[in-house]
Amino acid sequence: MxxxxxxxxxxxxxxxxxxxxxxxxxxxxxxxxxxxxxxxxxxxxxxxxxxxxxxxxxxxxRFERDGDGLHIGAAVTLAVLAADAGIQQDYAVLAEAAAAVAGATHREVATIGGNLCLDTRCYFYNQSQWWRDSNDGCMKYEGEICHVVPTSKRCYAAYSGDTAPALLVLNAQIEIAGPDGSRRVPLDDLFNDDGIDYLTLKPGEMVTTIHIPAPAQGNMASSYTKLRIRESIDFPLAGVAVRVASENGKITSLDAAVTGTNSTPIRVTGCDEFIGLEFDEEQGQKLAKLVQKQTSPVQTTTTKPQYRRRAVTAMSKTLTQNLLQALST
Structure with a gap:
């Protein structure tokens, strides 16, 4: 025990x-x-x-809204965010991501700041002491080898926070406080693509506030979806957040982000290529290829990387299609 x-x-x-x-x-x-x-x-x-x-x-x-947007203290719980009518209406992707974290009892105490700073996860790391000892530890703790990529000089444990991709597509910024004062940076700057040094926080620093810009005017929608073994509780094997706007059937803006596949949440680059285009099957395949090139799941879970790679590309394409269809009705 x-x-x-x-x-x-x-x-x-x-x-x-x-x-x-x-x-x-x-x-x-x-x-x-x-x-x-x-x-x-x-x-x-x-x-x-x-x-x-x-x-x-x-x-x-802190949990308030003004002309600049939404300001969320790091200790606000995920249950509060998931249930808030204003967030559901204007920042649906965040409400859905918060509601997708773990189980209902976890969300009553789990916080937005904690979910952003969630430790990276791996099958060889998140085990009991005796299990880890039987494998001589791993690079992330008490060992020297990454059992997932044995030839690597870095750890490949996967980042699995649900709210990070949602906040990335919302272009959130975070406020950080520490012994040297406070600073405000884009959320992207919080993360490193390394399973051990996955956060850029300095010793003694903490995330204090998340700032989300006011929603843009126009025909816009956002959503989050995740793949997991047990719908009631599990971390994402892969999760996708999308925010898209359209006018007269053509895309005017598109943002996508992914979690669960790399040691950092991924903001999908190249989405500007779709502006001015109708999102037909050809464009859907292009988006899937963009996501495929920028995500690299490895054997950090019991689920095969090939399956997660195919799933995350399909999820990105389907989620974007569904949002655009909803905007057109």
Whole structure:
């Protein structure tokens, strides 16, 4: 039986106090919902002596809308986002992605910030201590070899957050706070394509707010879909977010992003090629090829990479077709 090890719990009442607490400790981790972090601590994957619990930090609960768009504190839960009528109407892709995370009980405590910063996953990593010991560990923890790509000098664990691709197609920015102050950057800049160093956060930093621009005027729709073994709970084997706008049957903007296939969420580049075109079968195949070239699933799950690669291309094409069909009716 895996049990939580001993650790000290710190409960700051403000963002400033949280940062000060982190600065006073040699080693610590921030925690809010903890749905993934606590499981990893219990399995010995994320050892820590200090947890800084953020539920009392009011600045991280911000949830407001103004002329510039939507501003979401990192500690706002996925259940709140999935159920919000305004998000469902103007940012449907985010509501759907939030609703697709894990199970209903997880979403009641899991946060948007935690889902963005979700640890990368791999069949050889997310196992019990005795299972990992029988394989001499792996490059991500306690080992030297990536069992998925043994000749590689980097880890190929896959990023599996559902909300990241949704926020990418919405062109979100994030606010980061740390010992050196705060900064605001495009969401794209949060991630590295490396299974170990998958985030660009510096020691002591945390994501505090997600900023989403106001929705553009016009005939626009967005959606998220994912492939998983168990519909009720599992991480995505592959997930696709699309936002598209059209006028008179022709595309005026198209954004697509993918999760679950690489060590980072992928913003699909080259989507501007479809502007001014009708999305017929030929264009659908072109989009599928774009996605295929930019995603590279490997054996990080029990599902074969070839299947996930075919699935993510088909999902991208079908989701775009369905959105455009809905816009035309």
């Amino acid at each position: 895996e049990v939580l090890p001993q650790f000290k719990l710190h409960r700051p009442a403000s963002l400033a106090e949280a940062l000060e607490t982190r600065g006073s400790l040699k080693e610590a981790r921030y925690i809010s919902g903890g749905t993934d972090l606590l499981a990893n601590i219990r399995r010995g994957l994320t050892p820590t002596e200090n947890l800084i619990e953020l539920s009392n930090v009011a600045e991280l609960q």
